[in-house]
Amino acid sequence: xxxxxxxxxxxxxxxxxxxxxxxxxxxxxxxxxxxxxxxxxxxxxxxxxxxxxxxxxxxxxxxxxxxxxxxxxxxxxxxxxxxxxxxxxxxxxxxxxxxxxxxxxxxxxxxxxxxxxxxxxxxxxxxxxxxxxxxxxxxxxxxxxxxxxxxxxxxxxxxxxxxxxxxxxxxxxxxxxxxxxxxxxxxxxxxxxxxxxxxxxxxxxxxxxxxxxxxxxxxxxxxxxxxxxxxxxxxxxxxxxxxxxxxxxxxxxxxxxxxxxxxxxxxxxxxxxxxxxxxxxxxxxxxxxxxxxxxxxxxxxxxxxxxxxxxxxxxxxxxxxxxxxxx
Amino acid sequence: xxxxxxxxxxxxxxxxxxxxxxxxxxxxxxxxxxxxxxxxxxxxxxxxxxxxxxxxxxxxxxxxxxxxxxxxxxxxxxxxxxxxxxxxxxxxxxxxxxxxxxxxxxxxxxxxxxxxxxxxxxxxxxxxxxxxxxxxxxxxxxxxxxxxxxxxxxxxxxxxxxxxxxxxxxxxxxxxxxxxxxxxxxxxxxxxxxxxxxxxxxxxxxxxxxxxxxxxxxxxxxxxxxxxxxxxxxxxxxxxxxxxxxxxxxxxxxxxxxxxxxxxxxxxxxxxxxxxxxxxxxxxxxxxxxxxxxxxxxxxxxxxxxxxxxxxxxxxxxxxxxxxxxxxxxxxxxxxxxxxxxxxxxxxxxxxxxxxxxxxxxxxxxxxxxxx
Numbered sequence: 237x238x239x240x241x242x243x244x245x246x247x248x249x250x251x252x253x254x255x256x257x258x259x260x261x262x263x264x265x266x267x268x269x270x271x272x273x274x275x276x277x278x279x280x281x282x283x284x285x286x287x288x289x290x291x292x293x294x295x296x297x298x299x300x301x302x303x304x305x306x307x308x309x310x311x312x313x314x315x316x317x318x319x320x321x322x323x324x325x326x327x328x329x330x331x332x333x334x335x336x337x338x339x340x341x342x343x344x345x346x347x348x349x350x351x352x353x354x355x356x357x358x359x360x361x362x363x364x365x366x367x368x369x370x371x372x373x374x375x376x377x378x379x380x381x382x383x384x385x386x387x388x389x390x391x392x393x394x395x396x397x398x399x400x401x402x403x404x405x406x407x408x409x410x411x412x413x414x415x416x417x418x419x420x421x422x423x424x425x426x427x428x429x430x431x432x433x434x435x436x437x438x439x440x441x442x443x444x445x446x447x448x449x450x451x452x453x454x455x456x457x458x459x460x461x462x463x464x465x466x467x468x469x470x471x472x473x474x475x476x477x478x479x480x481x482x483x484x485x486x487x488x489x490x491x492x493x494x495x496x497x498x499x500x501x502x503x504x505x506x507x508x509x510x511x512x513x514x515x516x517x518x519x520x521x522x523x524x525x526x527x528x529x530x531x532x533x534x535x536x537x538x539x540x541x542x543x544x545x546x547x548x549x550x551x552x553x554x555x556x557x558x559x560x561x562x563x
Numbered sequence: 564x565x566x567x568x569x570x571x572x573x574x575x576x577x578x579x580x581x582x583x584x585x586x587x588x589x590x591x592x593x594x595x596x597x598x599x600x601x602x603x604x605x606x607x608x609x610x611x612x613x614x615x616x617x618x619x620x621x622x623x624x625x626x627x628x629x630x631x632x633x634x635x636x637x638x639x640x641x642x643x644x645x646x647x648x649x650x651x652x653x654x655x656x657x658x659x660x661x662x663x664x665x666x667x668x669x670x671x672x673x674x675x676x677x678x679x680x681x682x683x684x685x686x687x688x689x690x691x692x693x694x695x696x697x698x699x700x701x702x703x704x705x706x707x708x709x710x711x712x713x714x715x716x717x718x719x720x721x722x723x724x725x726x727x728x729x730x731x732x733x734x735x736x737x738x739x740x741x742x743x744x745x746x747x748x749x750x751x752x753x754x755x756x757x758x759x760x761x762x763x764x765x766x767x768x769x770x771x772x773x774x775x776x777x778x779x780x781x782x783x784x785x786x787x788x789x790x791x792x793x794x795x796x797x798x799x800x801x802x803x804x805x806x807x808x809x810x811x812x813x814x815x816x817x818x819x820x821x822x823x824x825x826x827x828x829x830x831x832x833x834x835x836x837x838x839x840x841x842x843x844x845x846x847x848x849x850x851x852x853x854x855x856x857x858x859x860x861x862x863x864x865x866x867x868x869x870x871x872x873x874x875x876x877x878x879x880x881x882x883x884x885x886x887x888x889x890x891x892x893x894x895x896x897x898x899x900x901x902x903x904x905x906x907x908x909x910x911x912x913x914x915x916x917x918x919x920x921x922x923x924x925x926x927x928x929x930x931x932x933x934x935x
Contacts, residue, residue, distance in 0.1 A: 454681035463668035476686045
């Protein structure tokens with residue numbers, strides 16, 4: 237609603253005092269925010285990076301879910317099957333190591349079972365992005381609900397919810413996630429849920445602090461006086477007005493989640509072989525650091541670029557959403 | 564007269580703070596009849612706004628309505644009875660929170676807030692908010708509500724309402740926003756509108772337009788108003804009857820003309836004297852001395868005695884209840900001041916005391932008396 241209703245057509249909005257000077261834009265809403273973000277060069281790099289990575293992930297997901305790697309296998313190599321043990325640990329094209337010389341059919345070389353690194357990186361993107369968005373989504377939704385209810389009602393509800401989330405916050409999150417996965421299962425789903433749950437307190441605190449001040453605004457009182465339900469007040473009036481910092485945090489949190497789940501995969505929690513994931517590729521490569529250092533290089537670079545992309549985008553969003561910074 | 568639309572009887576709202584109990588509204592009673600505009604006047608901190616939010620039962624913790632009765636169209640908005648354990652508890656016929664929300668707030672009693680800049684949600688279009696309020700309070704579909712919203716915007720004098728509908732609050736000027744708020748209140752066709760200082764934040768020319776518009780719309784829709792203000796000129800302009808509040812109590816009640824021409828209570832007189840007028844220079848103005856005492860520890864006796872130019876010993880001892888001082892056959896004109904013979908507490912024989920208003924040595928302090 238907050239973003240969907242800006243159907244300001246040009247003829248209407250240029251009518252006022254700034255007529256001729258261009259469209260009077262609402263300083264809220266998705267379109268305005270994106271516009272602001274695009275003005276900033278670094279933020280633009282962030283958008284393009286994130287956009288590119290997400291696109292790759294989408295393509296990989298389509299191939300994975302619809303064709304079960306058939307497309308990749310047809311045009312390149314299967315990321316999961318071990319075609320042969322012959323071409324193990326080949327270096328990227330143009331380089332040489334004790335296992336042989338790099339060839340164009342494996343531009344980034346091969347892994348310890350002879351699978352193509354490039355294809356596995358490509359498919360690893362799907363997992364990284366899924367994990368980043370899902371884990372952050374769980375944290376975002378959970379944290380926003382808890383934080384806004386807590387901040388809006390105050391009193392004992394606030395106390396109860398805040399103490400519970402603080403308890404979760406107090407436990408080192410890696411320990412919590414590993415314990416969680418040990419209890420429920422070592423696969424990727426529980427990694428996402430686990431990381432999501434541990435990020436709930438972050439969002440909860442952020443939105444609660446905003447809601448506590450928004451709650452006192454006159455328009456909230458006006459909505460109550462007009463007989464609007466508490467639920468609608470929270471969803472339609474309180475949350476949209478408290479959301480800007482949460483959006484920024486969510487963008488940063490996606491990068492963090494990707495990093496955490498890669499770390500979990502490295503430890504053996506998360507995507508199980510032979511599913512290609514960056515963390516797990518890193519994990520496999522650590523035994524071949526000396527003979528084939530390039531094997532560990534590419535998954536590391538992929539993680540680096542993705543996480544930095546999200547961080548830059550987060551920073552850019554922060555600047556764009558902060559009305560005090562006028563760029 | 565017929566049954567009042569809204570009847571407030573001995574309403575008490577208190578705030579339980581760490582420093583003690585703040586008696587923000589301390590036993591006020593007034594009625595509102597159909598189609599009339601009732602003024603609620605007083606300085607900042609007199610408890611006007613708390614009184615109005617009490618009527619909608621919107622007082623937030625640590626505040627609480629602790630006593631009295633509010634009846635609206637025969638239904639009990641608030642009422643207490645003595646429970647089995649001797650403690651007061653809500654009466655059975657008191658409307659539940661859900662009924663208040665569904666049937667009373669917005670639908671029967673609407674409120675217009677003081678600050679038009681702050682009373683509209685900045686992330687929604689003006690039309691969206693107006694439509695939301697109409698949808699929940701009039702059981703209309705989205706499209707009908709939108710049509711109604713545009714009609715209401717036109718009604719309150721917003722030019723090109725169809726295009727303004729899709730604009731955001733920051734694209735409206737203060738006066739326009741106040742018109743939107745009035746449209747919101749009227750759109751749900753309530754029987755009573757509480758206007759909480761709706762013109763205070765506006766400049767006088769806009770204020771004049773708004774008052775004129777409200778008067779017109781009031782006649783058209785026959786809505787009753789409670790008009791909360793501290794501006795006596797607005798009262799004169801718009802109200803039928805007036806209640807003057809001081810420190811949580813209503814100290815004078817009269818028809819508007821009587822209040823201005825036959826002022827009874829010294830506080831009302833002081834309010835009138837402090838009104839800037841074209842025939843007086845600033846030096847001739849006679850503002851009320853001192854500031855209103857804290858409602859947490861109100862002065863004994865008459866609460867105004869510490870600032871009253873006519874204060875006497877007896878004022879400190881006797882707490883006057885409002886009494887009707889009007890002549891036989893005249894409309895009610897009640898005041899709470901022992902100066903009048905009707906109170907029979909021996910005001911004439913009592914010794915005058917020094918107060919801030921009498922300008923004695925202790926001027927500027929709330930300390931009074933001479934060490935008896």
